[in-house]
Each structure stands twice: as structure tokens, then as C-alpha cells.
Amino acid sequence: MIIQEGIVLRERLVGEHDKFIDVLTKNSGIIEITAKGAGKIGGKSRSSAQLFAYSKFCMNKKGNRYYLNSAEPIHIFYGLRDSLQKIALASYFSEVLTYCIDEDCGSEDVMRLVLNTFHYLESGKREPEMLKAIFELRLMAEIGFMPDIVGCRMCGVYEPETLYFSEKSSCFYCEDCFSDAVDKGYTKIKLPVLSALRHIVLADFNRLFNFRISDSAMLTLSAITENYLIEHLERRFQTLNYYKDIRKIYE
């Protein structure tokens, strides 16, 4: 018997009563579990195997497949269903994770990032746009795409007022060193956005969600982290388009 804590990121009904669920775990990355009877009303694992449930799963493994034996809910993120915006953003996070976290790529930090992000999204204690920026960039840093933002790539200056950041090259140049000849595709940003980028990749988890930035800087930050993720994963996400459509309604 294998016991793992994990969060359900995707579910697919199979037949009338059974489900395949993709579960992010701390030790084994994302695993697909066959959950017999979990789609049935009154089924014993129905709530703990539903989308966005964080549960303790007891499984058997046969060959490469996991079969759910029983599951006990730890926290079910019901609050994510409060609004379309929350569901859309959580679905985007889930699509990104199922794309870039493989089986056997377990990470305690990725798990913490996901649980914390879902917690703040559910409680509404942080703005969705801030959570999106934190999730996108911190996830990239955790899985090996850490940007080089210690200083200007040319002169090393640490806190330039204005700078040019490249999602593709993962670095920045200060205004003095930057020339248009360097490359197209650099975004001109101000120091507060750089400070936020640094905070997101470097802060401990207990401080990660605590920073302040103006609304306009937040929009720039969110655009940069999004481009950064798309650039490095080399892929676009349908759920992101959906989130953006929903976001317009809330503006």
C-alpha cells in the first residue's frame, strides 16, 4: 500500500462511475490515479478525489498504474468555486503544472507553492493578478528556469531606476548599458518591478506572498511573468486565454 498526500489538478470521468485523477504529490510529482466509484453519488472517495481536493490517498500500484484504495480529505478548496475568476485561474495553474511536472519529479517546494497559492486564492486575501505573477515566476525558478536578475548583465549595477528585462535571455540591462542593438524583445521596466521579480524568486515561503506594488506595476509584473513562463515552456495555455476573458468582466 502506498500513502501520499496530494492535490487533485485534473479529473476525467471514465464510464459512469469511475475517474482518472491527476494528483500533484510531494514525493512523486504528478501521478495519474484510477479512482473506481469516485464519480458515483455517495461514492466513498467522491469528495476527497474531486477537483482541487487536497487529500491523503491510499493506493495500490500495479505495473505503472496507481489504483485508489481510499482517500481522506485534508482540505477541499471549495472556495475556489466562489467565482469564475478563481476557477479560471486555478484551472490555468493546474494546466501549467500538469504540463511541466512529470511523474517522479517530486518537489516539496512546488507543493508548498501550489498549496499556498490556492489558499490565498480561495480566501481572497491576495489579488488574483498578484497570485498569478507569484505562481508563474516562482514555479519557473523552482523547476530550473531561474532568471539572472542580480545585476545589470553588463555593468552589474544592482538597483537601476530604469532597466530593460528580457524574458527570453532571463536577464536585464540598465539604461546606460542597453542599446537597441542588443536585442529586440526587451521590456522597459522600473525598479519596483525588478524588486518584485527578485522577491518572487528569492523570498522564503513565509514571506513570499507579502509584498506591495502599485496597480500599474502589478500589471507590468504579471505580463512579464506570463511571458517568461510561455517563453521557457514554449507553449501556450488555453486556460490562460479563458482566465483573461473572465478577467475583462471583472475589470
Ligand SMILES: [Zn+2]
Ligand atoms: Zn549596466
